[in-house]
Amino acid sequence: MKNWLLISALFIGGHLFAQDPTAEVWVGVSVPVQLGKNVHWQWHNDASYRTNGISVFPHQVLYRTGIRRFFNQHWNAAAGGALFFTRVSYQKEDREFGQENRMWQEIVHQTNQQKIWRVQNRFRLEQRFFEATEDRAAFYATRFRYRSAFIFTPTNIVQLQLSNEYMHQLSNGKMKFNQNRFIVSAIYSLKQQSQLQFSYIWQYRSSTSSQNIVAIIFQKSIGSNGNN
Numbered sequence: 001m002k003n004w005l006l007i008s009a010l011f012i013g014g015h016l017f018a019q020d021p022t023a024e025v026w027v028g029v030s031v032p033v034q035l036g037k038n039v040h041w042q043w044h045n046d047a048s049y050r051t052n053g054i055s056v057f058p059h060q061v062l063y064r065t066g067i068r069r070f071f072n073q074h075w076n077a078a079a080g081g082a083l084f085f086t087r088v089s090y091q092k093e094d095r096e097f098g099q100e101n102r103m104w105q106e107i108v109h110q111t112n113q114q115k116i117w118r119v120q121n122r123f124r125l126e127q128r129f130f131e132a133t134e135d136r137a138a139f140y141a142t143r144f145r146y147r148s149a150f151i152f153t154p155t156n157i158v159q160l161q162l163s164n165e166y167m168h169q170l171s172n173g174k175m176k177f178n179q180n181r182f183i184v185s186a187i188y189s190l191k192q193q194s195q196l197q198f199s200y201i202w203q204y205r206s207s208t209s210s211q212n213i214v215a216i217i218f219q220k221s222i223g224s225n226g227n228n
Contacts, residue, residue: 021053026215141171161185179205
């Protein structure tokens, strides 16, 4: 009898675990705005649409904004806020989205930008405010993110990146692993200070199995007066 109960529990647990899709598609746009003629200040803007598995249905939509300060060619820092809407489950018939209000701060260091090979390190701190949904109460979490990236620029048009981002989170008085992302990217420079980025992301989270993600991001840099 105990063996049958164990087998049943494993079957049910495996079935629930398998409900999370193994693949997603992320489509995003980034619009950094240079503030006037001052090259040291930038208005950060990015938005993303993330699918519910391989489909056109959304699992998450987000908008992030902030102000960035460039100290020199090696160091910059930024801070801002973000708004996330995330489907409460991967079940397509579940149409409820939970709202997350987020504040974030980061500092970035990059080695000599004139070199073909360079290294970039980013530390980001996030304060996450989750509003209540039908199946959970509102709660707060602090997340720590560290990303290291190796960047190879063989030409003025193509840039290749290999990066890893580790995340740890403090919630309900407990500090624990949140997720890890391994990312391979190819970035193509276009005309008028635009670029197109294609990425493959292998994501492992504490609550689910790993996911394979294809991300496409378009970036357009502009001046605060609308000029390139």
